[in-house]
Amino acid sequence: MWKRKNETTVFLGGKEAYAAAAHMAEGCPLFREDCEEECVTDDPRSCYNCRYRRWTKDSFVCMKGAGQ
Ligand code: SF4
DSSP, rough: OOEEETTEEEEETTTTOHHHHHHHHHHHHHHOBGGGOOOOOSOOOOOOGBBBEEESSSSSTTTTTTTO
């Protein structure tokens, strides 16, 4: 579900893989919910709502190096 690219890990599911992003965050001890205005899904725990994701054009990268 991740791909290494330029020292970061890119989520391969894109921006609309809500179930996969929630599943990833469920298993991630580093999840920290972002501030309310940055959250994009109603899933209480999702990579899409994590303060350590940084949006890219097509997806996001995990600043904590998920998937390494
Ligand atoms: S974005 Fe990274 S740190 Fe945040 S929940 Fe997902 S895998 Fe974990």
